[in-house]
Amino acid sequence: MIVDIEDLSVQFPYAEPYPEQLQYMKSLKHALDASGHAVIEMPSGTGKTVSILSLASAYMRRWPLAYRRLVYCTRTVEEMEKVLKEAKLLLEKFQTSARSGPELLCVGLASRGHLCVFDEVLQSPLGVDSACRAHTASWVRERAYHGSRGLHKNDVPNGLCPFFERFSSDASQNFILPAGAAYSLSDLREFGMRSGLCPYFLARQTVPFAHIVVYSYQYLLDPRVSRVVSSDFATDTIVVFDEAHNIDNVCTEAFSVELNERLLQQAGRNLNVLSARFHDMKLRGAERLRQEYERLVRGVSLAEQAQQHADMQIAALALSDSPRGAAELPTSGSSATDDMSDLVACPEIHSIGAFLKLLRQLLSFLCGIVESNLTTEESALRFTTILCDRLQMERRVLRAASDRLISLLWTLEISDIASFISLQRLSDLCTLLGTHTSGFIVINDAEERLFHLACLDASLAMRPVLNKFKSVVITSGTLSPLWFYPRLLSFRAAVAESFPMSLDRACLCPVVVTRGSDQSHLSSQYSTRNDISIARNYGELIIRVAEVVPDGIVCFFPSYEFMQEIVMRWTESGVLDRLREHKLVFVETQDAGEAGMAINHFRLACDSGRGAVLLSVARGRAAEGIDFEGHYGRCALLFGVPFQYSESRLLRARISYLRQRYQIREDEFLSSMR
Numbered sequence: 001m002i003v004d005i006e007d008l009s010v011q012f013p014y015a016e017p018y019p020e021q022l023q024y025m026k027s028l029k030h031a032l033d034a035s036g037h038a039v040i041e042m043p044s045g046t047g048k049t050v051s052i053l054s055l056a057s058a059y060m061r062r063w064p065l066a067y068r069r070l071v072y073c074t075r076t077v078e079e080m081e082k083v084l085k086e087a088k089l090l091l092e093k094f095q096t097s098a099r100s101g102p103e104l105l106c107v108g109l110a111s112r113g114h115l116c117v118f119d120e121v122l123q124s125p126l127g128v129d130s131a132c133r134a135h136t137a138s139w140v141r142e143r144a145y146h147g148s149r150g151l152h153k154n155d156v157p158n159g160l161c162p163f164f165e166r167f168s169s170d171a172s173q174n175f176i177l178p179a180g181a182a183y184s185l186s187d188l189r190e191f192g193m194r195s196g197l198c199p200y201f202l203a204r205q206t207v208p209f210a211h212i213v214v215y216s217y218q219y220l221l222d223p224r225v226s227r228v229v230s231s232d233f234a235t236d237t238i239v240v241f242d243e244a245h246n247i248d249n250v251c252t253e254a255f256s257v258e259l260n261e262r263l264l265q266q267a268g269r270n271l272n273v274l275s276a277r278f279h280d281m282k283l284r285g286a287e288r289l290r291q292e293y294e295r296l297v298r299g300v301s302l303a304e305q306a307q308q309h310a311d312m313q314i315a316a317l318a319l320s321d322s323p324r325g326a327a328e329l330p331t332s333g334s335s336a337t338d339d340m341s342d343l344v345a346c347p348e349i350h351s352i353g354a355f356l357k358l359l360r361q362l363l364s365f366l367c368g369i370v371e372s373n374l375t376t377e378e379s380a381l382r383f384t385t386i387l388c389d390r391l392q393m394e395r396r397v398l399r400a401a402s403d404r405l406i407s408l409l410w411t412l413e414i415s416d417i418a419s420f421i422s423l424q425r426l427s428d429l430c431t432l433l434g435t436h437t438s439g440f441i442v443i444n445d446a447e448e449r450l451f452h453l454a455c456l457d458a459s460l461a462m463r464p465v466l467n468k469f470k471s472v473v474i475t476s477g478t479l480s481p482l483w484f485y486p487r488l489l490s491f492r493a494a495v496a497e498s499f500p501m502s503l504d505r506a507c508l509c510p511v512v513v514t515r516g517s518d519q520s521h522l523s524s525q526y527s528t529r530n531d532i533s534i535a536r537n538y539g540e541l542i543i544r545v546a547e548v549v550p551d552g553i554v555c556f557f558p559s560y561e562f563m564q565e566i567v568m569r570w571t572e573s574g575v576l577d578r579l580r581e582h583k584l585v586f587v588e589t590q591d592a593g594e595a596g597m598a599i600n601h602f603r604l605a606c607d608s609g610r611g612a613v614l615l616s617v618a619r620g621r622a623a624e625g626i627d628f629e630g631h632y633g634r635c636a637l638l639f640g641v642p643f644q645y646s647e648s649r650l651l652r653a654r655i656s657y658l659r660q661r662y663q664i665r666e667d668e669f670l671s672s673m674r
């Protein structure tokens with residue numbers, strides 16, 4: 001149907017918008033009219049996604065030159081697929097509607113792990129990113145073609161990816177997905193299989209031409225990924241961060257580095273591999289070494305190099321697609337050219353030998369701290385001063401370390417990027433220390449045997465986005481109080497609104513259980529977690545529920561630790577065995593692949609009529625972006641409220657920083673982070 005929002009005709013793909021959706025669209029329009037940022041809160045399940053897509057599409061179609069693109073950022077791939085499904089519905093409506101207007105193109109972008117269609121790579125023990133690189137890197141292709149002279153022009157030499165070769169052929173080089181449709185990840189894979197073109201590179205090639213781009217937060221928040229994927233987006237792009245109650249975590253994690261003894265040892269092994277490769281290439285008089293040095297001396301930036309050598313961009317993205325995602329790739333948050341000029345202006349590390357020596361010195365310094373078994377806490381500025389003194393280096397050299405590593409890995413023809421994650425963390429640590437003078441803390445936690453460089457200020461990651469784009473929309477079901485996020489992220493909101501859910505449709509009534517079957521108090525608070533009656537009573541509760549509720553039951557614990565503790569006790573006390581008499585039990589773990597598998601098998605068990613229980617964690621994979629509709633979610637159980645562990649050193653440092661810097665009180669922060 002067509003809805004009129006203050007004289008703007010909005011195509012809406014459902015029979016009728018809910019009253020709160022009308023209010024939401026009106027608010028969003030006010031923000032766009034004012035070219036300003038917005039904070040809009042509306043409960044989960046009230047249809048924020050379709051409201052945003054409909055209003056923004058109407059705006060883009062009405063004023064195609066003023067607002068040319070919507071970038072919709074989600075936290076997980078499941079959320080991304082949900083958005084793409086709604087976009088598809090909407091774009092189909094445009095196709096059947098009589099009204100004219102420019103055809104829109106919507107595309108989702110995710111890592112190669114989600115888009116690759118080449119079996120050999122998908123089954124490789126190296127992992128998709130590294131295996132893809134091993135099949136597509138320029139040096140690999142050069143050698144493969146060199147070694148297979150006489151091959152028919154359409155044949156692909158052994159060891160290369162046929163989907164990439166076809167994508168790189170003259171005929172497909174500028175191919176863009178046709179407009180008038182929304183391409184979900186599965187559509188892209190299907191298209192790739194049909195056309196023989198790599199879906200991942202096709203999606204990336206289409207992004208600059210798409211009106212609606214759906215991808216994860218990191219593609220905008222991580223400067224290194226963003227400069228490859230999102231740098232062409234104009235300032236009039238409408239940017240949406242959905243489920244934005246996660247934004248603080250994502251921003252601070254993206255700019256933090258955590259190291260332990262195992263990672264430091266691995267970094268040492270990484271350095272040995274690079275040194276050996278370097279000496280080997282030197283002995284062979286490899287031209288690449290000389291070329292890299294010359295490029296750096298001549299001042300050719302990494303950005304320019306990446307334009308000439310597509311697989312250098314791959315290097316940057318491959319690193320970001322690693323399990324920790326964007327957290328692997330912190331840089332200054334400045335523009336690409338700024339970052340690159342850092343490297344060009346650091347002759348101290350132009351030579352590979354000198355750079356490897358710097359990394360070795362840094363490694364030995366960090367090993368000394370971690371092995372000292374002393375808990376220490378100091379400002380990043382003081383730590384950097386000591387480090388520079390020890391390494392006899394200036395801060396600007398530290399700052400260039402991440403880019404120097406990318407260039408080095410490419411020069412030394414390293415395909416298996418994923419196994420260099422530890423070294424990358426080391427170079428990221430340098431870059432962060434060399435870039436920021438405030439908003440960070442360095443903690444060596446002897447008890448946890450962890451060394452942290454922790455970002456205390458989420459606004460550092462958000463600033464480039466908020467400064468560049470005129471309209472950034474922060475939205476979620478829980479953002480109150482509405483002043484909180486603008487203050488935390490340092491921006492002024494032109495619109496800040498909260499809309500409640502209208503109750504004229506079927507709603508559920510939650511029940512709060514405060515006592516167990518033995519009448520003792522039920523709580524997940526830290527001080528009583530060791531009390532065995534808590535696990536026993538939660539166990540009795542879930543068994544009673546499973547006895548009477550058919551199909552699927554989804555349970556949420558406040559944290560993985562608490563869930564593991566309870567599950568262990570349930571195993572020892574036989575609760576799990578009793579529960580399994582009624583339903584199959586699946587547990588979500590922190591590993592994304594395992595969690596996805598648990599959720600899929602939970603669904604299968606529900607489909608087969610056996611019924612199942614899914615044990616998961618608030619803010620985990622199952623908690624956001626997945627609809628447990630119909631028989632998948634006949635009942636939801638929340639075991640306690642997910643409060644943060646307020647005694648952790650990091651959190652104490654964060655609270656103190658936010659109080660001083662933004663006048664945010666501890667209780668305000670903790671209750672907003674629930």
Ligand SMILES: Nc1ncnc2c1ncn2[C@@H]1O[C@H](COP(=O)(O)OP(=O)(O)OP(=O)(O)O)[C@@H](O)[C@H]1O
Binds near residue numbers: 021625
């Ligand atoms: N006006 C409507 N009429 C009927 N169904 C609707 C309407 N608006 C949205 N829906 C459907 O309701 C469901 C919930 O919407 P959606 O998940 O987008 O809500 P949300 O506010 O984005 O929730 P969350 O915060 O959980 O992401 C979706 O399946 C969507 O297709």
Ligand code: SF4
Binds near residue numbers: 118121132162164
């Ligand atoms: S180029 Fe594409 S299809 Fe080929 S291995 Fe890489 S991601 Fe997979």
